[in-house]
Amino acid sequence: MSATTPEAAQPTFARHPLRLTLNAQDRQFEVLPWTTLLDLLREQLDLIGTKKGCDHGQCGACTVLLNGKRVNACLTLAVMCDGGELITIEGLATGDELHPMQQAFIKHDAFQCGYCTPGQICSAVGLVNEGRAHTPDEIRELMSGNLCRCGAYSNIRDAIEEALPACLQLGQGGGR
Numbered sequence: 001m002s003a004t005t006p007e008a009a010q011p012t013f014a015r016h017p018l019r020l021t022l023n024a025q026d027r028q029f030e031v032l033p034w035t036t037l038l039d040l041l042r043e044q045l046d047l048i049g050t051k052k053g054c055d056h057g058q059c060g061a062c063t064v065l066l067n068g069k070r071v072n073a074c075l076t077l078a079v080m081c082d083g084g085e086l087i088t089i090e091g092l093a094t095g096d097e098l099h100p101m102q103q104a105f106i107k108h109d110a111f112q113c114g115y116c117t118p119g120q121i122c123s124a125v126g127l128v129n130e131g132r133a134h135t136p137d138e139i140r141e142l143m144s145g146n147l148c149r150c151g152a153y154s155n156i157r158d159a160i161e162e163a164l165p166a167c168l169q170l171g172q173g174g175g176r
């Protein structure tokens with residue numbers, strides 16, 4: 001019986017080219033076909049503002065904005081984002097000036113431990129882009145995919161309600 005070489009035991013896999021506009025910068029990467037967007041952000045790019053909660057699409061902690069729409073990065077393969085415009089929590093502010101949604105979260109004390117907060121804020125910005133939330137009840141319903149174990153829901157809803165007009169005035173919910 002012939003011995004197996006270490007090289008034979010570790011097959012190599014083709015990496016796929018990926019182009020992204022990431023937080024307003026054109027970037028190019030090579031990724032394995034099964035790499036999730038969440039793992040690309042956190043493990044390859046050190047953008048750890050985007051959180052990994054359940055890793056199964058159930059908590060919303062990993063929410064980012066892809067072409068202005070909120071997506072769960074844990075359920076999105078990185079290769080699916082080729083050519084897209086991606087905004088993470090790190091890309092919402094303009095220099096030292098926070099995005100109105102970030103300002104509103106601070107003003108309304110809309111977090112406790114903060115773990116869900118980047119996902120909540122990105123999801124709220126995506127909600128503005130969708131143009132569907134006009135009342136507190138609609139905000140609550142359309143933010144129901146973002147869980148908060150600290151139970152800061154009423155403050156989160158108040159923050160979003162206050163930030164809606166300012167975000168709409170910007171003409172978008174995403175990066176500026």
Ligand code: FES
Nearest residue numbers: 053054055060074
């Ligand atoms: Fe993606 Fe929970 S980590 S939805």
Ligand code: FES
Nearest residue numbers: 112114148149150
């Ligand atoms: Fe702690 Fe939401 S602030 S999970």
